[in-house]
Amino acid sequence: MGYHVSMMADSTSRWAEALREISGRLAEMPADSGYPAYLGARLASFYERAGRARCLGNPPRQGSVSIIGAVSPPGGDFSDPVTSATLSIVQVFWGLDKKLAQRKHFPSVNWLISYSRYLRALEPHYERLHPEFPALRSRAREILQEEEELAEIVQLVGKASLAEADKVTLEVAKLLKDDFLQQNGYSSYDRFCPFYKTVGMLQNMVTFYELARHAVEAAAPGEHRVTWATIRESLGDILYKLSAMKFKDPVKDGEANITAAFAQLNEEMQAAFRNLED
Template sequence: MENKGIIYSVSGPVVVATDVNGKMFDVVRVGNLGLVGEIIKIVDNKSTIQVYEDTSGLKPGEPVYSTGKPLSVELGPGLLKSIYDGIQRPLDVIKSETGDFIVRGASAPPLDENKEWDFKPILKEGDEVNQGYIIGEVQETELIVHKIMVPEGVKGIIKEIKEGKFKVSDTVCIIENEKNDYEIKLKQIWPVRKARRVFLKFAPEIPLITGQRVIDSFFPVAKGGTVAVPGPFGSGKTVIQHQLSKWSDADITVYVGCGERGNEMTEILTTFPELQDPKSGKPLMEKTILIANTSNMPVAAREASIYTGVTIAEYYRDMGYDVALMADSTSRWAEALREISGRLEEMPGEEGYPAYLGRRISEFYERSGNAQIIPEDDRVGSVTLIGAVSPPGGDLSDPVVQNTLRVTRVFWALDASLASRRHFPSINWLNSYSLYLDSLSGWFKNNVDPKWMDVHSLMMSTLQKEAELQEIVQLVGYDSLPEKQKNILDIARVIREDFLQQNAFDDIDTYCSIKKQYEMLMIIKTLNDYQEKAIDSGRKVSQTSALPVRAKISRMKEVKEEDFEKFYNDIIKEIADEYGTIIEGVQNV
């Protein structure tokens, strides 16, 4: 390598070197071991480098080499089913070479350089192409067809295009224009800090269906949307992200474990290969990419892991896929920024975080969106960003939480008290919100039922009234309430226990289709309507709550999807019959 410099000083993950002759954000190899680092500051002939590996043992005088290129990822067939660290080193490959622990300075190609892929062109010689055009396809997994695209800045006429089996570094197409001939390979390289450009971003009008009732029915997120999931330790952030990774209707899932405990990533690594995609029945790993940067890995690599994940997500979005990225958690990423900033002796902002924390968080979430990729065709893809935040003690005034809430449009407020009562998902329905409700209402009305928003409003208002009545109950007691208010408490309990509560470990309850969710809500609405009629006719809530149909309603989430339509019709009839009998009995008396 050229551009050789010398280490001047070492301070944790930050190294200062002289005479490196590199540019800002260039990747460098540091020391005799060749540790991976990135230039983050240049003053005179001194370059400050954040090193993505353990720097213990480095000493002044060791060499530093600049690669002359920014931190980049390789994008091509073979990404799916892979497990990377924060700087896209394939952990399974490194394990086979060095053992269970990553040796410092270890590296391996992100994509398998020896595997041959079956490339099928969809364009022909003489076709005129521009950046973003799809020139051919590779069947990457049984679920996903990998589209080979013309890289950014390349346009011209196809001079040659091949068909057959190729490695990722092989040339499959040559594009010529007035200036140069460009060789197109199965892989391309992209700097992680640069967002991939699109032609047009659309308003968020299609929901990301997750199969989690409290999310889909109460606080939905749009495809291409942004979500903040803050909560204290043990409140279920990771469980929610695991559920969304397993069951959301995104075509591809990128899961970034950013500074979390190793056992949480281990759970993903052990469970995902055994899980099946609900739509195809194939293993879930066929559409998943894992980036593992756990708490015992070098702190600087946490910052890179977020950008690595979102760059891979954008790449598959450009093919026309809907991608969901789970970042767990952005608090650990922000702590990495804080440590690096402290080592650089920068002026600290609130609670010691760097003053540019808000800008960095905004830049990350701005890479979401539902977009048309190029003007020449109607290819549309999306990146949905779901970021867990782990504020100390669950303090929502934490700078990371507040800066995240400024840029995200969905807030799933996790509640430790709900988690301690074993109510999962522990999303507090009084504190959470979704700013996508208005834009998604048209989809729900057209694809589920025209009365969707009316039912949603009724359920939310019932839960809000229950919270108000709970304060009165603590003062005067339940028995002092009028029957109408007792009914509100009764229906709210049904909503909480029989609808919102969902068992992630139950084979039936772990996923609930949007059609079943609506029918469950309609059962509760019908129950409420008949209870109000019974109260108007003189019956008490204590009498109606003892009816046999109530026991069946409490078990409705245990009914399988294929049996639910029959169950729904039967239960609506039973509610009408049983309540009609007691209402008629009162009137006859």
């Protein structure tokens, strides 16, 4: 019929458990964890329904089917047969995190376990529009990964014992999580984010991180050493503007105004850190 259809499957894990019970009643040869040996083929036949199709008619129309399948691994074990078979078929995995949802962080997608295998396929698109985006994305992921490792140290010995560069990592990671990754779907400014706004926000946050790290690492130890406390006190207005970037409304403000405001903030950051180091 030429429609665009989205299918939500919640959850394929329960469907696979039912398949295991039926297979057992039929006395079929069990495979891993009692699931039938054809589990992967059955999952593939479901997910491979997704795609574009040219529908016959006058005139002919293009239709598409997209599938979002939810797997619920027992105890969060992503090595169970259903999850393993699913990950071998699909190319994008969103890891939903219960702890993020409990903290009212939405969308509650865990940025460390989620992944996409379409990155290389999208490189020509990024090169045409924003060639700096892949490097920014990788740097932001590194910051979040470092913050995850530092969080364990903080729980043991406290934040005060960390090096100043590590304190910068913690604070910028918090900025990324609260003001970049977290979205309010009921707001006019945050319910969707065009690509230029995504790149502009990420560029300013990563630039602030690089400048802050350089400031605390390059300063000689002594009375006038630059610390995170110094940066927070001297550049409080910059930190506020970084947090307020998400409030730019793509519809009301427009691409030109938002891009210009982000570029001006970047220049202000550069000048503020030069003055701080001087």
